[in-house]
Every structure is written in structure tokens, then in C-alpha cells.
Amino acid sequence: MAVVPTYPASTLSHLDWLEAEAIHVLREVAGQCASPALLFSGGKDSICLLRLAEKAFRPGRFPFPLLHIDTGHNYPEVLAFRDRRAAELRERLVVRSVEDSIRAGRVVLKHPQESRNKHQSVTLLDAIAELELDACIGGARRDEEKARAKERVFSFRDEFGGWDPKNQRPELWSLYNARVHKGENVRVFPISNWTELDVWQYIARERLEIPSIYFAHRRPVVRRAGALVPVTPLTPARPGEAVEEVSVRFRTVGDITCTAPVESTADTLAEIVAETATTTITERGATRLDDQTSDASMEQRKKEGYF
Known part of the structure; x- marks a missing residue:
């Protein structure tokens, strides 16, 4: 059973503070959202999210399924890890494929060799509609690049899945608003304030398999x-x-x-x-x-x- 440690504030390391913030965000999602999902690809950031979810909700089951949008061109080592880790945790893993979107005519490639990465958006939005999700939890971090640095922890998306960086909700004092109308959703980033170094230090501290x-x-x-x-x-x-x-x-x-x-x-x-x-x-x-x-x-x- 995963237990969240408690320490006097003066003894908390920077990883303890980041962990506590992320667990708070995950519990806010569980408390405010009716149908969330956690994006799990088998990558290092989503591996950290799984450990954080364990600390937030164990010994109970996660209050959301795991969801992966598979381009069909992912590294087999990572997909094998994804499936095995979800099975070990006994959590539901939902996989939706860009390949299926291509067959359905929802995605049209310019040529067979075109990267499918950007086309994940179509498959993701279709999955959100199909599963009636009001929140998707992901491992994006602000230090990764400029656009992600603009996003709030709770990033509001309209009924078309669109993001307007000038129309986001305030998050003063770590107070989050996840209320959405039907068809809208929020993308939630519990490790927004982490850096790449924080991620690797956390993986090392928690002895996480990758x-x-x-x-x-x-x-x-x-x-x-x-x-x-x-x-x-x-x-x-x-x-x-x-x-x-x-x-x-x-x-x-x-x-x-x-x-x-x-x-x-x-x-x-x-x-x-x-x-x-x-x-x-x-x-x-x-x-x-x-x-x-x-x-x-x-x-x-x-x-x-x-x-």
C-alpha cells in the first residue's frame, strides 16, 4: 500500500513539495470532475503520474481509467512497458489508435510517410467525445517549451477541444476551477512546475521502472x-x-x-x-x-x- 509520508515543513525537500502539489491536483480532479482519464503512454512523465496517483488514491482503485492515444508508430519497448505496468496496477487501460482514425477517414495523411504525431488531436478529441470525458490528466511540464509554459495547471478547452491562451481561469492560492459545460473539458497537468531534472530525480528516489x-x-x-x-x-x-x-x-x-x-x-x-x-x-x-x-x-x- 502506498502511503503519503508526512514531515515537518522544515524537513521537506523540493521533491516533497512538488509531490504534495501534484497529489493535491490529482485529488482536486477526482473531487470536481465526473469523468476524468489519465493519459498514460509509458513515457517517463506519465510513469511519475502513476506513482503520484498511487500515493493519492491507494489502497483504492484510481478514480479514472488510463488512456493512450497510439499513433501506430510508437516504440515497441514503450508499448510493452505500458501494457505491463497497467496490468501490474490492475487499472483499466483504454487505447485509441490514429490508425483507426485513418481507416475511418477522420485523418487523411498527405503521404504515407507523414508523421502522425500532430494527427493525435483528432483521435484524442474523438476519444473524449466517445468516453464523455470532462478532464484529461497529462504529464506536460512548463519547462518543455514556450507554448506549454503558457498553460495553467487546469487548462480549459472549449467544445471543439480548442485552447485559447488568453481565455484561461485564474489559479490564485492553488484554487482550481474544473467546472465545464457539456462538451467542454479541462486538460490537467499535475507536474506543470516540475523540470526534466525533477522528473529523473523523482524516478530515482522512488525507484521507478522505466x-x-x-x-x-x-x-x-x-x-x-x-x-x-x-x-x-x-x-x-x-x-x-x-x-x-x-x-x-x-x-x-x-x-x-x-x-x-x-x-x-x-x-x-x-x-x-x-x-x-x-x-x-x-x-x-x-x-x-x-x-x-x-x-x-x-x-x-x-x-x-x-x-
């Missing part, structure tokens, strides 16, 4: 536009590109077509924490290829319903 691709391993890659692009059937080497086998790890994990690793020899949590503490490159700066088209790309996608 997918193997977060640790250093050797993988064939090509160097393209300042990034290491994995050579896979979905992302083959282009004519003239030299394929190298390099020791790499992933700092963030998403669709294969837009997620790049970084060179690293860090194969323990302690080494990852040390490496993260000294890096001068942002988490998404050289690893999320879809973020590099323009500064406004993420903000525009979020306005259209992206998580």
Missing part, C-alpha cells in the same frame, strides 16, 4: 539537421547519408518519426540524473523533430486540440 530505451544503448542512426535520427523501417537513411552505430538514449519518447535520441553512455538512473543536471540542450530542442518547424508550431497544434 522502458529500456531511456538508458544508453547502441542503435543505428544518421545525423540530420543537428539531430540523431534512428534508422528504422519508418525512418530509413536517405541517399548519401552515412549510417553509424552510436551509444544513445532517449530523453523524451513519442512517435518514431519525430523522436530522436541523444548521444549518451548513461546506463543507470544516477548517471542520467548527473547528465541531465549538466546538459545545456533543452529536452525537446534536439530530440523532437516536429517541434523544429517554427516557434509557433506547438501552440498552433494545441489550439487545434493537441494535448
Whole structure:
């Protein structure tokens, strides 16, 4: 049984404070929302959310299902971890696929090789309507990039799933308003105030299991536009590109077509924490290829319903 520790305020570490804030947010969702879901992809941020949910609600069941929007192009190691972790927790996992949206004509790709990452919005909005969700809990953090830095902890979305950064609710004194009309919803980010370093320190402190691709391993890659692009059937080497086998790890994990690793020899949590503490490159700066088209790309996608 997970037990939330209690300490005198003077002895709380910064991770204790962040943990307490996140647990408070999760309990606010459970108290205010009729039909929430927690987005769980098997990535490091959502792994932290699962531990926080355990501390918030165990020994009872989570008051929400786990939901994953699968592009169909995710790393198999991460999907296997997702399924196993949900089974270990005995929590309901709902998976909705962009592939199904393509077959239904809801998503039309410009060409077969187009990244499906941005098209997750359609599948997510369809899942929200199907499951009648009034809140989706996710692991986005403000330190990741500019558009996410604008979001509140409770980010209001209209009946079309759209986000208006100029029309958000105040959150003075950590008071949250999750009231929505039918068809509207909120996206809730309990670890908004965490950094990438906080996430890795928390994973290390809690001894959380993570997918193997977060640790250093050797993988064939090509160097393209300042990034290491994995050579896979979905992302083959282009004519003239030299394929190298390099020791790499992933700092963030998403669709294969837009997620790049970084060179690293860090194969323990302690080494990852040390490496993260000294890096001068942002988490998404050289690893999320879809973020590099323009500064406004993420903000525009979020306005259209992206998580």
C-alpha cells in the first residue's frame, strides 16, 4: 500500500513539495470532475503520474481509467512497458489508435510517410467525445517549451477541444476551477512546475521502472539537421547519408518519426540524473523533430486540440 509520508515543513525537500502539489491536483480532479482519464503512454512523465496517483488514491482503485492515444508508430519497448505496468496496477487501460482514425477517414495523411504525431488531436478529441470525458490528466511540464509554459495547471478547452491562451481561469492560492459545460473539458497537468531534472530525480528516489530505451544503448542512426535520427523501417537513411552505430538514449519518447535520441553512455538512473543536471540542450530542442518547424508550431497544434 502506498502511503503519503508526512514531515515537518522544515524537513521537506523540493521533491516533497512538488509531490504534495501534484497529489493535491490529482485529488482536486477526482473531487470536481465526473469523468476524468489519465493519459498514460509509458513515457517517463506519465510513469511519475502513476506513482503520484498511487500515493493519492491507494489502497483504492484510481478514480479514472488510463488512456493512450497510439499513433501506430510508437516504440515497441514503450508499448510493452505500458501494457505491463497497467496490468501490474490492475487499472483499466483504454487505447485509441490514429490508425483507426485513418481507416475511418477522420485523418487523411498527405503521404504515407507523414508523421502522425500532430494527427493525435483528432483521435484524442474523438476519444473524449466517445468516453464523455470532462478532464484529461497529462504529464506536460512548463519547462518543455514556450507554448506549454503558457498553460495553467487546469487548462480549459472549449467544445471543439480548442485552447485559447488568453481565455484561461485564474489559479490564485492553488484554487482550481474544473467546472465545464457539456462538451467542454479541462486538460490537467499535475507536474506543470516540475523540470526534466525533477522528473529523473523523482524516478530515482522512488525507484521507478522505466522502458529500456531511456538508458544508453547502441542503435543505428544518421545525423540530420543537428539531430540523431534512428534508422528504422519508418525512418530509413536517405541517399548519401552515412549510417553509424552510436551509444544513445532517449530523453523524451513519442512517435518514431519525430523522436530522436541523444548521444549518451548513461546506463543507470544516477548517471542520467548527473547528465541531465549538466546538459545545456533543452529536452525537446534536439530530440523532437516536429517541434523544429517554427516557434509557433506547438501552440498552433494545441489550439487545434493537441494535448
